[in-house]
Amino acid sequence: MKTNNHNNCPMKSLRSFGLLVLAVGSLTSSLEASSIVTVPAGLAAGSQYRLMFVTTGTYTATSTDIATYNAEVAAEAAAIPGLAALGATWLDFGATATTSVLQNVGASGPSVGLYLLDGSLIARGTGTTGSGIFAGLPDININEAGIAVTVAVWTGFNGDGTTPGNSLGHSPYVAIGNTYVGVATGTAALWTMASQGPNNLQLHLYGISSVLTVAPAPEPGTWISLGIGLCGLGWLKRRRRSIP
Secondary structure, eight states: OOOTTTTHHHHHHHHHHHHHHHHHHHHHOOOOOOOOOOTTTTTTTOEEEEEEEEEESOBBOOSHHHHHHHHHHHHHHTHHHHTTTOOEEEEOOOBBBOHHHHHHHHHOTTSSSHHHHOOEEEEEESSSSSSTTGGGGOOOOOTTTTTTTOOOEEEEETTTOOOOOOOOOOOOOOSSSOOEEEEEEETTHHHHHHHHTTTTSSSSEEEOOOOOOOOOOOOOOHHHHHEEEEEEEHHHHHHHOOOO
């Protein structure tokens, strides 16, 4: 998609953004709450992965400080017990003029799968690399509550992960700012740059965890010892109650 510069007519951004909002409104999924998956099935102990979601809350894109967006994503993750229990760092998958998306979230190689909170692997989402999530088809449409949605999302970066002039906090005009907006169910580059919109609107954000590691399963002897200990404790309590 061609990037607008300061000489473009601001009405062009408004028209394209209006079409995006209409499209998103017509495609919004029915909301059906479901439990979240924090450890994807099939991963061996020691495997590394990252989780991604689209926020339930909406925010403006007026700040030029990436820490603002990181704090908003982290607050939403902290409100979900299952996500809070992971002890992960949660970051905005977005870019400002001074912080690229990879500088913010950190690069992770192809062995680190990127998963949605329904347990599914993001298409081509093996690592935050050019051959991974930036190869397209991510379809990040599950929010932190495990609900499938189709919403407009502030991104501020191109489909290949580079930062254009349309970053978060960008405001070339007094009345509007043409910040990149993606669609949570978008494929190819549409998930990051389906349109551009006034940065004072309230839209969603993409969140990503720090790298997580699958814990090893408890050894069989651990369960046996625990069972014996519990049985012994129960017997001791009954014996004490029977002593006059």
